[in-house]
Amino acid sequence: MLKTTFIFLAIICGLLLFNDTVYGRSIKKRKIKKLFKHSRIVNDHFTGFALYDLDDKKMIYELNADKYFTPASNTKLFTFYTCLKMLGDSIPALRYEIRHDSLVFWGTGDPSFLHSDLKGVNGPRFLQQSKQQLYYSTAGYTGGPYGSGWAWDDYNDYYQAEITDLPIEDNVALIYADHDGNLQIKPAWLKRFLNTDTSYHPEKFNVKRDFLSNKFIYPAMSVPPNFRQEIPWKTSAELTLALLRDTLKKAVWPVTLPMSRNAKTIYNINADSVYQRMLQPSDNFIAEQLLLTCSSVKFNMLNTDSVISYSKAHFLNDLPDVPQWVDGSGLSRRNLFTPRSIIALLCKIQDEVKDEQLLHSLMPAGGASGTLKNAYKTDNGQVFVWAKTGSLSNNYNQSGYLVTRKGKRLAFSFMNNNFTRPVKEVRDEMVRIMTYIHEEF
16 A cells, blocks of 8 residues: 555656646746747847757747848857868968978968967968068959958948958057157058048047058047057058068068969967957957968868858758858848857857867857956856857847856847847847846746
8 A cells, every 4th residue: 555655646746747847848938938028129120039958959939030130240150160160270370382492472361460469470480480582472362352241431440351361460550649649550661651631620539541542641639648549451462562571571572373282381379269359359350361261271262252152061051041141250231140040050069169168268258258248247256148249230139158047058049130229228138138047047
């Protein structure tokens, strides 16, 4: 009798546990659905959302997850994954071939080459120490200075540096006030092009570059203390040669030889440090240049379209929805991805990196680093969200990973397009919803 009673109670407990699990899951979905249904902010524009359980490998909740959205810098996740598949542990800085007393070299698109923060110096040091006569071949890059669909009138803004085969110092001029209040420019070689223009009358002091040249003008006004402005320069083979000569302090001559398949490679810096710099502050320049680096490795030439097509055909052909992908950074509004495809991509990224702690260290961390440092608050000092942000006028998105208080590991893609309210209101509402999911589940 006692044994029968024990078995009966065990069955009842099991059924209750099963019902509680099922009920808990349904409540979870219903609660999240309710969050969106009653949000005044996310319902006044086009919103997409997908939440995925990484442990159970199942979708929890979807809202317009099969619809295409302008991703902005969420595009960098696609660039990141492509790099993981195509590049090794280090970024190739240069390809070169020695021909008798000459050293011919080609750029690989490496963004770290003399970069202001990454400071890739292996390539420059190799050229500087070479005993051969240096010849820089300009035949490697087949694209233009801008990506497909970029806004031409953003040319003076720091975030839209031009694309080249051999970038130097971020392809951006730093203009700043020195201790005496005088205006300086870095690289100093560009100082000859920095001049006052009495016909230039901006509302406040700033510097403007001519659209078609490297003529930089500033108004006849006092330079504000601590003034600092970054402006992309107009790239050209001639300018690259001039900056190389100035940096290396030796002669460099131009040639137009195709990249040799027998060329050797000089590597610059660890790839993870470059990925972190691309993802955390959302660096457009690095993203664009990395796609060229992938192209140089695979195709022996530098072409963004070719490497995107290759990635879509070989690495991304199993996404739920075919991505419309045109650049590396997300500056173009021609990029279109669905939230559920981004979820699938996040799973692919996690499978590729494997070390979850390393992956989280590369991403912006809510309340701690990158573009999410000031958006979220940590949970008693613990970060719970790691995500790539994406922002263009009237668009703001976040896609990444979240860990709940109960230890559930989730992937999410939260996309907001075509709103007219201040972006802070949209961002704060996203943070409220994602924080609730963290705390509740």
